[in-house]
Amino acid sequence: MGTSVEFIKSHKKATFIAGAILAAVVAIIIAFSISLWGKNKENQAPIIEETGFQTIIPTGKTIKELGGWERISPLNTAPVYAYADKIDGVTISVSQQPLPFTDDIDGQVSKLATAYSATNVLSANDTKVYIGTSAKGPQSAIFSKRNLLVLIKSQDNIEDKAWISYVDSLR
Numbered sequence: 025m026g027t028s029v030e031f032i033k034s035h036k037k038a039t040f041i042a043g044a045i046l047a048a049v050v051a052i053i054i055a056f057s058i059s060l061w062g063k064n065k066e067n068q069a070p071i072i073e074e075t076g077f078q079t080i081i082p083t084g085k086t087i088k089e090l091g092g093w094e095r096i097s098p099l100n101t102a103p104v105y106a107y108a109d110k111i112d113g114v115t116i117s118v119s120q121q122p123l124p125f126t127d128d129i130d131g132q133v134s135k136l137a138t139a140y141s142a143t144n145v146l147s148a149n150d151t152k153v154y155i156g157t158s159a160k161g162p163q164s165a166i167f168s169k170r171n172l173l174v175l176i177k178s179q180d181n182i183e184d185k186a187w188i189s190y191v192d193s194l195r
Contacts, residue, residue, distance in 0.1 A: 075105045077122050080170055080194040082109065097121070112186045115179045120172045129168050136173075137166045146184055148191035155187060169194060 071092030081087055090107040096119055097104035106119035125132045130152065137143070137154030142164055144155040153167045165176040165187060174194075 072105070075120075076103065078170065078172075079105065079120050080172060080174070081107070082190065082193040083195050084193075085109075111178065111182050111190050114182050116182075116190075117177045119175045119177075123168060123171050123173050133166060133168045133173070140164060140166065142166050144184075146188055146191075148188045151191055153187060153191050155184070157181060165191070167191065 071088070072094065073087050073092055075093050079087075079093070081090060087093060087107060090109055093105040093107055095103060096106045102121060102124065104119055104121040106117050109116050109118060123129060133152070134154070137156070140156050142154035142156030144157070146153040146155060148167075151167050151169050153165050156164045156166075161181045163178045163180075163182060165174075165178075167174055169191070176190075
């Protein structure tokens, strides 16, 4: 009987540690996404058109039209790339990376979303989009699509219908 209790405790501890690691990954993505908005043109890195992994962008747009990819993760870590766009006139930063987990993807994305208070769940066809809104208006959207972990950070509040339309357009 003692072994099953110990197993449950160790499983809970492992789940907590995995969640903490994933939360740290998202924190890095958010920090670097925010830094994209603060850069002026002469300090920006050259435009990158290839990330080395399959990415998604809105239908009808090219990465060149979006200003190219910018690596927002440190060179000694897994690559995370971002581009800037707009939804209904609101500037957004869209960052993507290959999924950092392979098991229970929906559950892992849900845990990340919960860690960042992204509790408003929208459905964009087959994609669950978790939206969090700060008191000052900016929002964060976290979701998984085509084996990517995607984080979108907005500078202001965006209507749910516009979020759904944008996520649906990502191909």
